Amino acid sequence: MTATIIDGKAFAAKVRAQVAEHVARLREEQGVQPGLAVVLVGEDPASQVYVASKGKQTVEVGMASFEHKLPADTSEEVLLNLIRQLNADPNVHGILVQLPLPGHLNSELVINSIDPAKDVDGFHISNVGLLGTGQKSMVPCTPLGCLMMLRDHHGSLAGMNAVVVGRSNIVGKPMAQLLLGDSCTVTIAHSRTRDLPSVCRGADILVAAVGRPEMIKGDWVKPGATVIDVGINRIERDGKTRLVGDVDFAAAATVAGAITPVPGGVGPMTIACLLANTLTACCRALALPEPKGLTV
Ligand SMILES: NC(=O)C1=CN([C@@H]2O[C@H](COP(=O)(O)OP(=O)(O)OC[C@H]3O[C@@H](n4cnc5c(N)ncnc54)[C@H](OP(=O)(O)O)[C@@H]3O)[C@@H](O)[C@H]2O)C=CC1
Numbered sequence: 001m002t003a004t005i006i007d008g009k010a011f012a013a014k015v016r017a018q019v020a021e022h023v024a025r026l027r028e029e030q031g032v033q034p035g036l037a038v039v040l041v042g043e044d045p046a047s048q049v050y051v052a053s054k055g056k057q058t059v060e061v062g063m064a065s066f067e068h069k070l071p072a073d074t075s076e077e078v079l080l081n082l083i084r085q086l087n088a089d090p091n092v093h094g095i096l097v098q099l100p101l102p103g104h105l106n107s108e109l110v111i112n113s114i115d116p117a118k119d120v121d122g123f124h125i126s127n128v129g130l131l132g133t134g135q136k137s138m139v140p141c142t143p144l145g146c147l148m149m150l151r152d153h154h155g156s157l158a159g160m161n162a163v164v165v166g167r168s169n170i171v172g173k174p175m176a177q178l179l180l181g182d183s184c185t186v187t188i189a190h191s192r193t194r195d196l197p198s199v200c201r202g203a204d205i206l207v208a209a210v211g212r213p214e215m216i217k218g219d220w221v222k223p224g225a226t227v228i229d230v231g232i233n234r235i236e237r238d239g240k241t242r243l244v245g246d247v248d249f250a251a252a253a254t255v256a257g258a259i260t261p262v263p264g265g266v267g268p269m270t271i272a273c274l275l276a277n278t279l280t281a282c283c284r285a286l287a288l289p290e291p292k293g294l295t296v
């Protein structure tokens with residue numbers, strides 16, 4: 001058996017086209033332009049690449065992009081002041097603070113200082129609570145992108161056994177909430193899980209968000225299952241730097257029914273959902289109708 005490859009890159013392009021169309025209409029009919037502010041503290045090269053790519057795609061869909069690059073030794077006070085300023089700026093509808101932050105900064109405090117209505121990452125404690133209780137919220141971009149691909153592939157997810165490997169606040173936990181919201185039977189696995197291979201083998205939907213290159217082996221995958229690989233790991237192989245996921249793709253693709261590749265899977269969907277969330281935040285801020293199909 002050879003799995004269907006779920007093309008996240010192509011799907012993301014479609015989502016961005018939908019966003020762009022809605023943005024054009026907003027500008028024409030309402031004279032408003034959605035704006036996204038991205039804050040990067042420090043000079044982590046990978047983060048710089050992501051931030052540049054987000055900025056480029058933001059402009060491509062017709063939104064305003066505001067980039068704030070601060071030195072690694074920025075004080076909490078300076079960062080909180082910037083966030084206060086962005087919270088008050090009517091041209092900014094979405095705010096993203098790139099994680100991880102340098103160690104001397106309290107990420108929880110920083111994230112929770114963002115206006116929840118502008119928290120396009122969905123990491124603010126009030127958005128987390130709203131999502132957990134099934135109320136309208138800002139939904140974290142990576143899990144939202146995964147859910148969109150799963151719904152597109154399966155239609156209804158009701159009754160399916162979903163296993164999420166990883167319990168981080170930014171991927172694993174919100175992913176599990178979304179799958180539960182779609183009536184999956186959800187298991188969350190982590191580093192203390194006993195017999196992870198057999199837990200994974202029970203999954204109709206297997207989401208890997210571990211941060212360990214190719215840890216999930218082919219024989220951990222139930223035949224015909226759908227595998228969503230969130231992992232982004234840079235490794236050296238054959239003298240070259242390569243990007244691989246948390247799943248042994250070559251082996252899993254011979255067993256799974258469908259699988260997302262890395263690169264070209266979840267990553268591009270994450271950025272597309274960030275743009276979708278910014279548009280949603282803008283529409284909510286102005287009490288305008290929200291675009292359909294771009295949030296849960
Ligand atoms: N494509 C995208 O857009 C994005 C990709 N990512 C990628 O996704 C991956 C996960 O990110 P993130 O959630 O932030 O990572 P974290 O490091 O915050 O969390 C990793 C989770 O995996 C669990 N884990 C670690 N080792 C094992 C193991 N051997 N067996 C079982 N579980 C294990 C940890 O368990 P425990 O809690 O017990 O320590 C933890 O819950 C990374 O590769 C990251 O780069 C992240 C965000 C966006």
Ligand SMILES: Nc1nc(=O)c2c([nH]1)NC[C@@H]1CN(c3ccc(C(=O)N[C@@H](CCC(=O)O)C(=O)O)cc3)C=[N+]21
Binds near residue numbers: 266
């Ligand atoms: N506040 C915050 N929000 C985030 O959403 C956030 C963050 N911090 N910190 C870092 C992680 C990681 N992340 C990725 C986004 C896109 C790709 C992506 O587009 N990847 C491409 C490949 C890119 C490449 O070649 O390096 C792909 O998978 O095809 C990857 C990773 C968002 N994150």
